[in-house]
Amino acid sequence: MRRGLRRAVAATAAGLAGLSLAACAPGDDAGSANNTSCTNEIAEPDATRVTLWAWYPAVEQIVDTFNAQHDDVQICWTNAGQGADEYGKFSTALEAGTGAPDVIQLESEILPTYTILDGLADLAPYGAADLEDQFPAGAWSDVSSGGSVFAVPVDGGPVGMLYRADIFEKYGVEPPTTWDEFAQAAQDLRDAGYDGYITNYATNGGAFNYALFAQAGWAPFAYDPAQRDQIGIDVDTPEARHVLSYWEDLIDRGLVSSDDAFTSDYNTSLVDGTYAVYIAAAWGPGYLEGLSDADSGAEWKAAPLPQWDPANPVQVNQGGSALAVTSQAADPEAAATVAMELFDDEETWKIGVEDAGLFPLWNLALDAPWFTDRRYPFFGGQQVNRDVFLDAAAQYPGFTFSPFQVYAYDRQTMALYDMVEGDSTAADALATIQDSLVRYAEQQGFTVR
């Protein structure tokens, strides 16, 4: 190879390596939580500094609002990734004994995973227990246990049915209100010539699939943080089999697709008319609005989640998040102040609702007319909170997750994928999940009831 060529190759390689480093940079910043590198500007440099990991949209505005309101405590915010990305970093920091932030945004489903590792501080001694009546009962039960409070609820994910009114109208099908009607509508749409799918059942939609099971009365785990070595695992129940067989049937008939969620293909399918229905939590519309390649003539509407028994409607929740104080917090009291007060005024919540698309779990916002009557341009001016999500949030009873939830979701994805690939049935899939979770729990030292 001549010298010129070699140099060209080296330069190309160096350039590409530089690119990859640049691509990694935001993630690397997040690793250094306890030093001075904050993503936001600190208004009061001399005040107690509390580090925060959070991924909310518009979080910088929210943090700035807090910092402007407080002169004794200042938040130093970084985005350490959303969901699983952040949890991986937090778990590693807990194992290392250093590197965790003072306050962290977590989904309530992951709280038991960290309380059992002593990763989170009990906020009751700092006055969090008095906040109970500020939040809906289901949301509060997700973050508290006995007299302990492990996080302060922030936003929720009451589930509703977002649908393409234009597609249903075009093919002359009524939007369903029960799951029986839903299956019928799927067939009717197909018969009328619609070549998409009524919706998608993603095998990797961990929390989403949990919500669908839970609607039928599924309670897979019995776990109390006060008794850490005991757990009840009851995944393979008649309710779960009923729900999963329902979806298996729709998938087998080709009426529901089974694409992986959260890929760019899936995102496009959501908005280009491939799916007529998006069963979504209250943060779903914000997600849809951020997607490209949308149908220009799309007319979205929101309706309550279809029911199994319309006489006894059951509401469920998917996602949403809470603020917890980590066991590595340098000043737990200041950290608890941040967790309790970051979202405790209407000014902040207006940012949260209007700019970040969050659904508040804070009664004062839930009752405020500016929220209940808010008209969403995305839904053609529909008052989706009043029509759908407020009821769903109020009636959500809470849910008990396992202290190894990431593992449980991964195993569920594997078993459900086998099912949609035709290698097993709904009953097999649930039995497989049940077995693997019981074995894992026993290896971890639990007494499985």
Add this chain to the structure above:
Amino acid sequence: MTTSTTSAPATAQRARTPGGRRGQSLLDTKRQWWGWLFLAPFTVVFVLFLLVPLAYAFWLSLHTKGIATGGESVFTGVANYVRVFTDADFLSGMARVGRFVLVMVPIQIGLAVAIALVLDTLATRLSKASRLLVFVPYAIPAVIGALMWGFLYSPRFGPASDVFGIFGLAAPDFLSRDLVFGSLVNIVTWQWVGYYMIIVYAALRAIDPSIYEAAKLDGAGNAAIAFRIKIPMIASSMVMIVVFALIGTLQFFTEPTVLRSVAQGAIPTTYTPNMYAYSMAFSYSQFNYASTIAFALGILVFIGSYVFLYATRKQSGLK
């Protein structure tokens, strides 16, 4: 396939000068101290960043910390190793990388040798350009290469549906369970053939051309020269690249991990042993068991490489 990127083909260390054993003079002792001093920068890094972590990981693998037992680390000896070698997820992952070795290594090496032989015979401007083009994928970081291929494989954004559409066919889903194996083989081959080709090519250039002339005088054709002279003479380089490919494939991680972001069903967290170890550590906080998986994999890689090097000791010149 992140290994072996730094170990350039400068392994031919036959510089042992002949000469009798001299007595231990004062000069020699002094020289030895100087030697250690010069080695110190390397030794410190080697001990600090390789030996110590290795020892720590081994220590971890002998202990168990269940999440229900209050975070107490208990010495359990080889219990974790017994568990890993009876763990269906680990064994199926091993079987899968075994299949990757059987499919991927011959394809990569075969292509690399074929291209190198062709380029070695040609002496046109085209050959220089092709050499560079074949090598360029190796200059692209593995993660970026895999991300790129993820888009190419995408049913909606990839070119496959257009290409197959010309013939009125439906494009296959490259990310389905049946095809993802081949899709991964393709990515790795695309990335690594150029690297192996350069090593083989360099070895070919080192052969004295007068040997070819002699062979031609004896009536050997191009094919005979390639198979009877060139390949036997570069056997030691071939052994080296096969070992690189073997180790890299057994430690398969980057490409399936990146592709998993678009195919979580087809590529589960247990797809390869390294991915399994990674998710055990960083998704499930099972650092002890993750260390055990890593060590078990290390042992198997060592055995595999040793068996291969022993079987080819004649070709590699290690005998």
